[in-house]
Amino acid sequence: AQKVTQAQTEISVVEKEDVTLDCVYETRDTTYYLFWYKQPPSGELVFLIRRNSFDEQNEISGRYSWNFQKSTSSFNFTITASQVVDSAVYFCALIVGGATNKLIFGTGTLLAVQP
Amino acid sequence: DTAVSQTPKYLVTQMGNDKSIKCEQNLGHDTMYWYKQDSKKFLKIMFSYNNKELIINETVPNRFSPKSPDKAHLNLHINSLELGDSAVYFCASSHGRSGANVLTFGAGSRLTVL
Numbered sequence: 001a002q003k004v005t006q007a008q009t010e011i012s013v014v015e016k017e018d019v020t021l022d023c024v025y026e027t028r029d030t031t032y033y034l035f036w037y038k039q040p041p042s043g044e045l046v047f048l049i050r051r052n053s054f055d056e057q058n059e060i061s062g063r064y065s066w067n068f069q070k071s072t073s074s075f076n077f078t079i080t081a082s083q084v085v086d087s088a089v090y091f092c093a094l095i096v097g098g099a100t101n102k103l104i105f106g107t108g109t110l111l112a113v114q115p
Numbered sequence: 116d117t118a119v120s121q122t123p124k125y126l127v128t129q130m131g132n133d134k135s136i137k138c139e140q141n142l143g144h145d146t147m148y149w150y151k152q153d154s155k156k157f158l159k160i161m162f163s164y165n166n167k168e169l170i171i172n173e174t175v176p177n178r179f180s181p182k183s184p185d186k187a188h189l190n191l192h193i194n195s196l197e198l199g200d201s202a203v204y205f206c207a208s209s210h211g212r213s214g215a216n217v218l219t220f221g222a223g224s225r226l227t228v229l
Contacts, residue, residue: 045220101212102171105158
């Protein structure tokens with residue numbers, strides 16, 4: 001069975017702090033894709049990153065960085081120097097490679113960045 | 116131009132009524148989806164269509180009937196609405212049906228059943 005666990009339900013930080021959102025996934029397949037989506041208070045779902053199971057290289061995009069470790073089945077997301085605009089619910093998600101494109105979401109982490 | 120647009124954005128209705136939510140994408144994608152987000156923010160897939168063919172049908176009550184008249188549209192009709200149907204419904208689309216493809220989501224349609 002496939003599963004995504006985001007153990008942190010809510011995180012509160014003060015602006016300019018660094019924060020890491022944890023994501024642990026479960027799958028027996030060797031081909032899979034991992035995603036992060038952001039859901040700001042306005043409600044839309046915004047794609048942040050996709051990573052395939054064969055590429056463990058970490059990625060940095062501005063203040064955002066992602067750490068993918070197959071050994072621990074984790075795909076963690078770090079925001080450096082957080083800003084109030086980063087306040088949102090962040091979802092980690094998994095697709096197992098195959099004929100269908102079914103995103104399995106974690107339960108989300110609510111990040112509140114205080115000014 | 117909105118890439119994936121859903122109408123209506125808000126829908127308040129009484130139990131037992133029938134309602135529809137429409138979705139249109141102008142991205143040229145061939146695969147479309149409906150996801151449901153419950154009050155605890157949990158997101159779960161309901162349906163997926165690829166070139167108007169149903170490819171994913173999760174264990175959704177048959178009161179929910181998706182319809183895809185063409186690959187740019189995927190509508191969701193709900194019969195005999197129940198309190199538990201209250202949720203935000205997201206439409207999404209992607210190019211192709213493989214796991215490699217990124218889903219683009221609409222802004223969501225908040226359904227409240229009284």
